[in-house]
Amino acid sequence: MGEEESPQITRRTTRASSSNPNLNSAAETVLHNCNSQPLTHNDLVYGDEPISFDDLICSFPGRRIQILELLQLLGPLNSPVIPLFIYGGACRGKTSTVLQIFRHLNRPFVYSSCLTCYSPRILFESILNQLLLHRKHEGNGYSSAKRCERPSEFVNLLREALGNIINSLKGNMGKSNSKKLVGQAKGQIIYLIFDNLELVRDWEKSSNILPFLFMLYDIMKMPEVGLIFISNTSPDTYYFNTGYTEPVPLYFPEYTEDDLRQILMRNQCNPKLYSSFLDVLLRPFSRITRRVDELSTAFPALFKKYCEPLSDLGIFPNEKMKRMLFSHLQPHIAPSLNEIFRVEAGHNKDKAKGKGNARKAEGVSEASDEVEFHMSTSAKYLLISAFLASRNPATLDASLFDSTGGSDNRKRKRK
Amino acid sequence: MGQKSLAEQAQILLRSRLCNPTFIFTLFSDSPDSNHSKLKFIISSSVTEACNNSVLLLGPRGCGKIAVLELVLDDLLKEYHDLITVIKLNGLLHSDDNCALKEIARQLCVEHQLMFSKMASFDDNSQFMVAMLRECGLAHKTVIFVLDEFDLFAQGKQRLLYSLLDAMQSVTSQAVVVGVSCRLDADQLLEKRVRSRFSHRKLLFLPPSREDLQRLLEHILLLPTDSSLPHDYVADFNAKLLNILAGEKFKEIIETLSNSDLTFNHMLRFLFSAVCYMDLESGFMSLDNFKAALSTIQRQPKLECLKDCSILELYILVCMKRLEVKEPDTYNFNSVMKEYKSIHDSFQTSDYYARNVCLRAFEHLLQCELISVVDNRGLSQSIEFRPVRLLISCHELNQGLKSHRSCPVILQKLVDREG
Numbered sequence: 001m002g003e004e005e006s007p008q009i010t011r012r013t014t015r016a017s018s019s020n021p022n023l024n025s026a027a028e029t030v031l032h033n034c035n036s037q038p039l040t041h042n043d044l045v046y047g048d049e050p051i052s053f054d055d056l057i058c059s060f061p062g063r064r065i066q067i068l069e070l071l072q073l074l075g076p077l078n079s080p081v082i083p084l085f086i087y088g089g090a091c092r093g094k095t096s097t098v099l100q101i102f103r104h105l106n107r108p109f110v111y112s113s114c115l116t117c118y119s120p121r122i123l124f125e126s127i128l129n130q131l132l133l134h135r136k137h138e139g140n141g142y143s144s145a146k147r148c149e150r151p152s153e154f155v156n157l158l159r160e161a162l163g164n165i166i167n168s169l170k171g172n173m174g175k176s177n178s179k180k181l182v183g184q185a186k187g188q189i190i191y192l193i194f195d196n197l198e199l200v201r202d203w204e205k206s207s208n209i210l211p212f213l214f215m216l217y218d219i220m221k222m223p224e225v226g227l228i229f230i231s232n233t234s235p236d237t238y239y240f241n242t243g244y245t246e247p248v249p250l251y252f253p254e255y256t257e258d259d260l261r262q263i264l265m266r267n268q269c270n271p272k273l274y275s276s277f278l279d280v281l282l283r284p285f286s287r288i289t290r291r292v293d294e295l296s297t298a299f300p301a302l303f304k305k306y307c308e309p310l311s312d313l314g315i316f317p318n319e320k321m322k323r324m325l326f327s328h329l330q331p332h333i334a335p336s337l338n339e340i341f342r343v344e345a346g347h348n349k350d351k352a353k354g355k356g357n358a359r360k361a362e363g364v365s366e367a368s369d370e371v372e373f374h375m376s377t378s379a380k381y382l383l384i385s386a387f388l389a390s391r392n393p394a395t396l397d398a399s400l401f402d403s404t405g406g407s408d409n410r411k412r413k414r415k
Numbered sequence: 416m417g418q419k420s421l422a423e424q425a426q427i428l429l430r431s432r433l434c435n436p437t438f439i440f441t442l443f444s445d446s447p448d449s450n451h452s453k454l455k456f457i458i459s460s461s462v463t464e465a466c467n468n469s470v471l472l473l474g475p476r477g478c479g480k481i482a483v484l485e486l487v488l489d490d491l492l493k494e495y496h497d498l499i500t501v502i503k504l505n506g507l508l509h510s511d512d513n514c515a516l517k518e519i520a521r522q523l524c525v526e527h528q529l530m531f532s533k534m535a536s537f538d539d540n541s542q543f544m545v546a547m548l549r550e551c552g553l554a555h556k557t558v559i560f561v562l563d564e565f566d567l568f569a570q571g572k573q574r575l576l577y578s579l580l581d582a583m584q585s586v587t588s589q590a591v592v593v594g595v596s597c598r599l600d601a602d603q604l605l606e607k608r609v610r611s612r613f614s615h616r617k618l619l620f621l622p623p624s625r626e627d628l629q630r631l632l633e634h635i636l637l638l639p640t641d642s643s644l645p646h647d648y649v650a651d652f653n654a655k656l657l658n659i660l661a662g663e664k665f666k667e668i669i670e671t672l673s674n675s676d677l678t679f680n681h682m683l684r685f686l687f688s689a690v691c692y693m694d695l696e697s698g699f700m701s702l703d704n705f706k707a708a709l710s711t712i713q714r715q716p717k718l719e720c721l722k723d724c725s726i727l728e729l730y731i732l733v734c735m736k737r738l739e740v741k742e743p744d745t746y747n748f749n750s751v752m753k754e755y756k757s758i759h760d761s762f763q764t765s766d767y768y769a770r771n772v773c774l775r776a777f778e779h780l781l782q783c784e785l786i787s788v789v790d791n792r793g794l795s796q797s798i799e800f801r802p803v804r805l806l807i808s809c810h811e812l813n814q815g816l817k818s819h820r821s822c823p824v825i826l827q828k829l830v831d832r833e834g
Contacts, residue, residue: 072691072692073688073691075426075427075430075691076423076426076427076695078427079426079427079430079431080430080431080434080435081430081434082433082434082683082684082687087716089720089723089779089782089783090782150508150514151507151508152508152509152514152517152518155508156521208507211507212507212508215507218481219505219507219508223431223434223435232782232783233782233783233784234716234717234719234720234783234784235716236716236717237784242476242564242566242567242597242598243476243597244476245476245477245680246680246684248684248687248688248711249711249714250711251714251716251719253719253722253723254723256820286725287725287726287727287766288725288726288727288768288772288776289725289727289775289776289779290723290725291779294775337768337772338768338769338771338772339769340772341771341772341775342771
């Protein structure tokens with residue numbers, strides 16, 4: 001096989017760096033010293049202290065069934081697995097559950113998300129970088145280990161990289177009896193996790209890439225690799241003309257109200273008070289949405305209002321107090337239901353430039369209502385023009401701003 | 416603990432069997448009129464008689480075409496070790512001609528320990544391939560080209576197919592082209608000039624019959640008596656398993672499974688799930704494992720999604736259903752909001768929320784694909800004006816509302832009135 005250099009990214013020199021040639025090299029040597037420890041195959045695990053099974057169940061309320069099923073599907077150490085497809089709506093804990101399970105099992109895995117790797121090339125190179133234990137730093141110009149654009153190159157490079165990793169994992173087995181196992185990856189099977197798979201459908205080459213990903217397991221024919229797909233949409237939304245081998249599905253249902261209560265109660269300084277607050281508020285709000293991220297942004301402001309009549313936030317409310325707090329909060333519940341998705345940005349609700357003039361007349365006390373970050377005038381113009389450009393069709397823009405009026409005037413000239 | 420590690424070993428053994436297609440298809444390779452023997456005869460005769468040949472393996476996905484081919488190639492490599500070179504191409508990866516020739520050149524180099532340069536151009540690679548074919552022909556070595564996903568090679572101009580089949584026409588070359596496809600009309604896709612050079616041999620791979628299925632189940636699930644596991648554990652395991660396999664309920668499960676999909680892949684997925692659910696404490700498989708595996712195969716994703724909708728989202732779905740009955744053409748979010756308001760006005764429901772809240776719920780429904788936008792104009796219009804439609808049928812909506820945990824009665828009445 002021919003040797004290929006890793007792709008070099010050409011960089012423009014700024015005036016500062018070209019006038020001070022010593023600056024770059026000093027920075028490089030500093031960085032190089034910090035990151036000089038090379039990665040090993042033992043770095044392919046989660047990294048932190050592995051957690052026990054009970055901790056795993058406790059940290060994910062309402063997900064006991066899914067965790068048990070996933071552990072059964074992954075199986076004991078060194079058991080081969082056919083591809084798994086984990087799906088469920090957004091914000092149901094799919095990614096975090098999978099990662100914590102791998103922390104518990106301490107098995108090596110390679111994680112890549114199709115959200116950050118937004119094109120096939122970046123996806124392939126990210127996976128290969130992790131498998132080839134390559135770190136991007138200033139020294140190599142933040143470039144990947146291998147350049148890989150096409151699925152055919154990816155399969156060849158992946159086979160090579162996996163072969164190396166699996167050999168080193170097998171070497172681990174020989175040494176595992178003597179050394180302690182905390183830092184070591186367990187097992188000889190490496191798992192590839194593809195997150196946010198539904199975004200691949202919107203890529204340009206999705207008609208090629210998506211069947212390729214689903215058929216990857218059959219193409220590779222390596223029992224030492226396990227594939228796990230995580231998606232927000234169910235498997236029937238991935239449809240191809242020519243079919244594909246279906247992976248084993250695992251569904252993460254929405255949290256029930258009790259689970260939501262358990263999740264929202266975590267890290268609260270006064271659980272009893274918050275529990276009585278949730279008694280009042282959880283049911284009406286969960287008629288609108290049951291997603292954890294939306295509820296958890298809506299509740300803090302209301303909780304503050306709920307606690308307004310209390311002088312001491314650490315007390316344990318009895319029935320009478322609960323009723324009093326409820327009646328205090330009640331007039332605010334209905335309007336807040338309609339504001340549930342609004343995220344407060346500090347005190348300021350209105351950032352329009354026009355209001356600023358009125359404010360100045362009202363005096364210095366309104367200074368706290370100003371925008372929290374400062375935008376230059378040109379930035380404000382850019383923002384407005386970007387908004388307008390995204391609303392207007394391209395032809396209108398061309399006819400207004402293009403020198404030829406947008407159309408090819410030559411053809412219009414009558415003879 | 417001893418029992419658990421035995422169970423784990425047994426489970427690992429069964430799982431490796433299920434992930435290994437060659438193990439599964441060795442069962443069917445002994446009968447003389449099976450596809451395995453026919454294929455072996457075709458390829459080995461062209462190797463021994465030094466002639467060119469081409470054959471297509473057709474059949475639905477998951478019926479063992481590639482697995483049987485691999486078995487045949489393994490056997491032939493053992494018999495005629497030096498006389499065969501195998502080149503494997505896949506339509507998903509190599510449908511582009513440049514890619515395909517590069518891959519052919521790379522595999523030829525690997526096979527014959529030559530240096531491969533990635534910078535070689537298309538012409539270099541094609542000249543190399545032609546030269547190698549000639550040399551192999553003169554040395555009486557057969558080159559076997561395996562073209563997986565053959566129908567994807569037949570898209571576009573079919574240059575690769577033509578050059579391969581054309582190179583086979585010369586006297587000096589000895590090549591066999593094996594095409595594998597899940598489209599039963601793959602040979603109809605070929606151009607005239609390609610088809611004329613193609614010998615119209617086709618082998619059809621079919622899903623297994625009931626008896627074959629029974630043999631397959633026993634072949635896979637019964638533990639071998641000569642493994643490292645203790646003898647009495649194996650005997651117990653096999654006895655319990657045979658008991659389950661002979662039972663009526665198990666036959667019903669297999670019947671349900673075969674009604675939807677008879678292919679090997681489907682069966683193997685079912686068996687894999689069943690083996691995963693094996694109880695490691697007792698160490699034996701039970702009928703419950705198979706039932707649980709059946710329920711994972713028989714999923715209803717839209718119903719699951721509906722059960723997880725919030726009440727506001729159910730309101731929006733019901734409004735859309737009513738709109739579809741009234742004006743079947745197109746409607747968008749604004750019309751849905753009007754319908755929502757009219758429901759609130761006529762029935763005085765307690766669930767009347769502001770427009771921005773409904774818009775967010777609408778977006779949730781778009782994300783989980785219960786509704787979708789109709790046009791493909793991209794992001795030119797905001798979401799409130801784009802025409803939308805439901806992706807679930809009336810029956811599914813009904814079922815979803817009935818099985819929802821806390822569906823308001825008013826919604827059920829509204830849907831029943833229409834339907």
